[in-house]
Amino acid sequence: MSEENREREPMNPGDEVPPGTVYSGEDLCPECSGSGEKDGEECPNCGGTGKVTEPVGGA
Template sequence: MTDPHMAPGDQAPQGTPGTGENVCPVCGGSGSVDGGACANCEGTGTIVEGIGGG
């Protein structure tokens, strides 16, 4: 079994319980930085991160 692909900014694979998509903090959701694809979200404009908790 292989791990699902994760972008560098992701905290967990997509679909992991307790996570959700959020706007990439590096590119602000545009998917690009300085005319190229954002390295943090790999050009998608979103990252997967933990939600809620307490």
């Protein structure tokens, strides 16, 4: 399936690039330290996943 036809995962506020972007990777959410919760509720930065997507490497 081509990339333009494939539905992309929605981005969370803490994501710097869309999931699946070339030269990107997952990291623990800095707001909830990877727990997915902040102040007893779903972390608004990562959407409760505990992960954010960031670019890696550089040009």
